[in-house]
Amino acid sequence: xxxxxxxxxxxxxxxxxxxxxxxxxxxxxxxxxxxxxxxxxxxxxxxxxxxxxxxxxxxxxxxxxxxxxxxxxxxxxxxxxxxxxxxxxxxxxxxxxxxxxxxxxxxxxxxxxxxxxxxxxxxxxxxxxxxxxxxxxxxxxxxxxxxxxxxxxxxxxxxxxxxxxxxxxxxxxxxxxxxxxxxxxxxxxxxxxxxxxxxxxxxxxxxxxxxxxxxxxxxxxxxxxxxxxxxxxxxxxxxxxxxxxxxxxxxxxxxxxxxxxxxxxxxxxxxxxxxxxxxxxxxxxxxxxxxxxxxxxxxxxxxxxxxxxxxxxxxxxxxxxxxxxxxxxxxxxxxxxxxxxxxxxxxxxxxxxxxxxxxxxxxxxxxxxxxxxxxxxxxxxxxxxxxxxxxxxxxxxxxxxxxxxxxxxxxxxxxxxxxxxxxxxxxxxxxxxxxxxxxxxxxxxxxxxxxxxxxxxxxxxxxxxxxxxxxxxxxxxxxxxxxxxxxxxxxxxxxxxxxxxxxxxxxxxxxxxxxxxxxxxxxxxxxxxxxxxxxxxxxxxxxxxxxxxxxxxxxxxxxxxxxxxxxxxxxxxxxxxxxxxxxxxxxxxxxxxxxxxxxxxxxxxxxxxxxxxxxxxxxxxxxxxxxxxxxxxxxxxxxxxxxxxxxxxxxxxxxxx
Numbered sequence: 048x049x050x051x052x053x054x055x056x057x058x059x060x061x062x063x064x065x066x067x068x069x070x071x072x073x074x075x076x077x078x079x080x081x082x083x084x085x086x087x088x089x090x091x092x093x094x095x096x097x098x099x100x101x102x103x104x105x106x107x108x109x110x111x112x113x114x115x116x117x118x119x120x121x122x123x124x125x126x127x128x129x130x131x132x133x134x135x136x137x138x139x140x141x142x143x144x145x146x147x148x149x150x151x152x153x154x155x156x157x158x159x160x161x162x163x164x165x166x167x168x169x170x171x172x173x174x175x176x177x178x179x180x181x182x183x184x185x186x187x188x189x190x191x192x193x194x195x196x197x198x199x200x201x202x203x204x205x206x207x208x209x210x211x212x213x214x215x216x217x218x219x220x221x222x223x224x225x226x227x228x229x230x231x232x233x234x235x236x237x238x239x240x241x242x243x244x245x246x247x248x249x250x251x252x253x254x255x256x257x258x259x260x261x262x263x264x265x266x267x268x269x270x271x272x273x274x275x276x277x278x279x280x281x282x283x284x285x286x287x288x289x290x291x292x293x294x295x296x297x298x299x300x301x302x303x304x305x306x307x308x309x310x311x312x313x314x315x316x317x318x319x320x321x322x323x324x325x326x327x328x329x330x331x332x333x334x335x336x337x338x339x340x341x342x343x344x345x346x347x348x349x350x351x352x353x354x355x356x357x358x359x360x361x362x363x364x365x366x367x368x369x370x371x372x373x374x375x376x377x378x379x380x381x382x383x384x385x386x387x388x389x390x391x392x393x394x395x396x397x398x399x400x401x402x403x404x405x406x407x408x409x410x411x412x413x414x415x416x417x418x419x420x421x422x423x424x425x426x427x428x429x430x431x432x433x434x435x436x437x438x439x440x441x442x443x444x445x446x447x448x449x450x451x452x453x454x455x456x457x458x459x460x461x462x463x464x465x466x467x468x469x470x471x472x473x474x475x476x477x478x479x480x481x482x483x484x485x486x487x488x489x490x491x492x493x494x495x496x497x498x499x500x501x502x503x504x505x506x507x508x509x510x511x512x513x514x515x516x517x518x519x520x521x522x523x524x525x526x527x528x529x530x531x532x533x534x535x536x537x538x539x540x541x542x543x544x545x546x547x548x549x550x551x552x553x554x555x556x557x558x559x560x561x562x563x564x565x566x567x568x569x570x571x572x573x574x575x576x577x578x579x580x581x582x583x584x585x586x587x588x589x590x591x592x593x594x595x596x597x598x599x600x601x602x603x604x605x606x607x608x609x610x611x612x613x614x615x616x617x618x619x620x621x622x623x624x625x626x627x628x629x630x631x632x633x634x635x636x637x638x639x640x641x642x643x644x645x646x647x648x649x650x651x652x653x654x655x656x657x658x659x660x661x662x663x664x665x666x667x668x669x670x671x672x673x674x675x676x677x678x679x680x681x682x683x684x685x686x687x688x689x690x691x692x693x694x695x696x697x698x699x700x701x702x703x704x
Contacts, residue, residue, distance in 0.1 A: 050210040052106035052168075053242040054176060055227055056099045057204035063292040065185040065199060066094065076182045077101060080175050085110050086168065093256045095295045097228065100256060106209065110165025119157025122148050132157065169209060173216035173223075176207065180219070194220035204228060211241045230254050230295055232346045253346035254295045261291050265342055268299035269327070272340060276301060279330045280340050286321055293325075294344040301329075302358045306337045308365040311372055312451045318441050319364045326361070371436035380431035380452050388433065393497045400489060401430055403540060407485040410537065415526055417477045425465040425482045428453060432466075446470045472516045473523075480524040487513040492534070495549045496541040514556040521579045522560075530554070531577035550577070557582065563590045564704070570697035588652050589697045593704070602704055604659050604666075605693065609700035611671060612687040619680075620688055626681040631668045635661040636685055642692050652696050658689065 074092045081087045086107055093100040119125075119135035136143040139159045149158035180198065191201035202219040206227050213225035226236040227245065230253025237252060239245045246256065255261045265287065269280045290297065308316065313328075313335045320326035320339050329338040341357045343350060385398035394400065408426045412419040432438045432449035441448075450467035454460075465479035474480035490513045494500070501510050521528045530553055538544050554577075557568055563586060571585045592598060627633045638661055645651045671682045693699050 048108045049105040050108060051242045052101075052103040052172075052210075053206065053208045053239075053245055054101040054172075055204075055206040055245075056176075056180065056202060057206070057228055058097060058099070058198070058202055059200040060096045060293070061094075061185075061200055063096075063289040065187075066292050067288055069183055069185050070094075073099070073183060077179050080179050080182075084171055084175055085113075085165070086175075094258060094292070095254060095256060095261075096293050097231075097295065098254075098256075107168060108209070109167045110171070112165050113163040115161050115163055117159045117161075118149075118151070119146075119159075122155040122157070125157060135159075169212075169214045172207060172214055173218060176205070177218045192220070196220060206239065206245075208239060208242050208245075230346045255297075258291055261294060261297050262287070265290065265294075265297050265299055268297075268342075269340060272299060272301050276338075277331070278336065278338065281317075281328050281330060283321060283327070286325060286327065290325060290342045294342060296344060296346050298343045298345070298350065299327075299340050300343055300350050300354050300357075301338060302326075302341055302354050302361070303338045304358060304361050304365060308369060309335065309337055311365065311368055312447070314444060314447050315368050315372065315437065315441065316365065318444060319361065319368055322441075322443065323364060324357070324361060326357070367440065368437065371440055375435040375437050375448070375452060376455055378435075379456055380428050380449065381434065382427060382431050384434040385430055391493070391497070391499075394493045397430055397433065400493070401427065403493065404429075404482075404485045404489045406540060407488050407537060408481050411481050411485060411526075411528075411533075415481075417481055421459060421462055421478045422481045422485075424458075425462040425478050426485060428458070428462070429466050429469050429482060429486070472519050474520045477524065480520050480526060483520050484517050484526070484528070487516045488533070488537070491517075491549060491553070492537065492541045492544055495552070496544040498543075500548065500552075510552070511556060514553045515559065517553065518556055518560060518579060522583055525580065527578050527580045529578040557586075561586055561590075564593055564702070566701055566703040567593055567697070570699065570701040573698035573701045574694050574696070584648065585696050588649055589702075592652065592656060593702060599704055601656060601659060602699075602702065604662050605699040607666060608662065608686055608690050608693075609698075612683055612690050613700070615683050615687050617687055617691050617694075620684045620691065621680070622684045622688060623677075623681050626678055628678065629665075629669045631661070631665045632682065632685060635665050639685075639689060639692075648696060651692065655689065655693055662689070 088103055088106055090101055090103045117139055120131045125131045132143050135157045136146050147158050148155040185199035188197040190197055196219040202221050205221050205223040207214040207223045208225055216223050226238045229237055233252050237248045249256050273280055317328045320328055327340040329336055343353050345353055386396050388397040390397045390400045404426045408422045412422045437448045438445055446467050446469050450463045453463040453466055461476045461478045465482045468474055468479045469482055469486055474483050491510055494508055530550055534546055534550055538546055554572055567590050568586055571582055576582050642654055645654055673679050
């Protein structure tokens with residue numbers, strides 16, 4: 048028999064970020080518990096800041112009965128040792144007379160079959176709910192009052208009902224019942240006599256239970272504000288999700304601030320709104336305007352005081368920001384104070400890091416024929432905004448404020464832009480590209496040199512991201528960085544650096560950049576190629592062949608080429624045409640010699656692939672491992688020549704299909 052089941056865990060306001068991080072797992076964890084207890088059914092999960100709700104339209108009233116088969120010793124052993132029968136009966140909890148034998152294979156064994164009745168759902172639901180709550184990982188937990196249980200916030204009520212019956216139990220120092228709580232503006236409890244009434248009663252008392260409905264209400268309200276005021280509200284999806292998680296009855300409201308604050312960089316105003324107050328910024332004619340949208344959680348018809356209160360709070364924040372900004376403009380950018388900021392133990396100060404980055408930048412600028420003077424200046428000023436009052440207050444504006452202060456000082460646009468982009472994965476000019484690569488290279492080489500190497504999933508210093516940025520920026524800006532060469536040339540500034548480890552670490556990140564068979568990347572790296580642009584080109588060329596319809600046949604032929612010469616010294620290749628005995632080896636050699644005239648890699652690869660019929664004919668008609676050592680070496684040299692040319696692009700033996 049099936050009945051609807053409603054479970055609601057009432058808590059004090061849940062913090063949005065931990066809730067949203069765990070959100071993808073909450074339903075999975077309840078489903079796992081349903082499966083564990085053999086009660087798997089469909090359900091819906093809803094949340095507000097004060098409740099976690101599980102709704103099952105049909106829920107079994109008891110577990111299904113379970114048939115259990117117990118096998119014992121073979122009959123031959125029991126006949127020799129009668130006590131084995133008594134032991135088996137005791138294990139099964141029955142008298143020896145009830146034990147039977149059953150044939151399995153060619154023997155008879157002690158056997159007992161029993162049916163274990165399923166438990167009633169209301170008997171096991173308390174433990175299931177407790178197990179579910181204990182499995183939720185919101186990060187930090189807390190205790191409250193004299194309760195020994197822990198949860199992200201104090202549990203204040205538990206509603207658990209099977210249709211019209213309240214399931215009573217005590218968990219988390221709360222006795223479950225048939226009531227829930229309305230919006231905070233209402234004080235009285237809502238008693239639920241039937242689970243279906245729960246939803247309409249909450250709705251009447253200021254709680255929009257369904258998160259999708261809260262989202263729609265917010266977006267509809269914002270659209271109305273846009274239409275009525277001829278403005279455009281910027282919807283940040285992460286911020287929207289956060290607001291959905293912290294409201295039960297959301298209402299978007301339009302507030303305003305003094306136009307004088309618009310002299311601040313837009314990022315400062317937006318950061319003050321989003322990060323600190325959870326406001327949406329408002330634009331008019333494509334430019335930030337002196338307005339904001341706040342989403343209220345109040346259940347009222349008069350929002351005037353709420354709007355005024357939020358305007359007052361934002362005014363205070365923007366006043367502070369304006370004060371910091373004006374002071375910073377007066378003081379200008381300077382790096383002297385960076386000497387007093389510790390970067391990392393054994394790596395000195397932030398000033399020391401800047402100087403190391405300058406060396407890298409100068410090296411890269413000269414190597415790739417970039418503007419050394421601009422790059423040096425950009426790197427020199429890149430960290431200067433760390434000393435400003437604005438960045439001290441709004442750390443997320445590092446680089447961005449440096450851009451505005453540099454512009455105010457009349458510094459070249461390329462340099463200012465490079466300062467702004469240094470913490471991102473983009474570079475809109477050469478100065479920005481070299482600055483970004485220099486910063487991330489120093490971070491990688493510095494931390495690797497003192498043993499701060501990522502292990503498993505842990506990467507506290509963001510070194511994988513640093514490697515990703517180097518690769519992405521080099522590829523997008525067509526900078527032909529040879530990783531092995533660069534690391535080798537710069538390693539003297541990083542005592543203790545394991546050169547091979549850091550090179551391997553950077554190359555491991557390549558797999559993130561290509562939607563190809565991973566063996567294609569391995570094949571290219573196996574050739575020893577370390578120039579990022581060349582690696583990129585070769586991966587794309589080789590992948591075209593691997594994805595072709597004919598590749599399986601090609602793979603068989605060229606894997607055979609690789610296997611024939613796997614122990615052959617490629618430096619000992621010497622082909623003597625006078626030693627050819629078969630027409631097939633002559634034809635293959637004559638055609639192969641044309642490869643020397645091909646300089647373009649793509650054409651070379653196509654040419655090598657076109658040799659397949661001749662190679663197949665060679666293998667079908669020519670014995671390689673003959674007794675005559677000269678002929679044997681000559682034939683292997685011929686095949687090795689083909690393999691070696693292929694190595695310019697990728698090691699074919701690494702490719703798997």
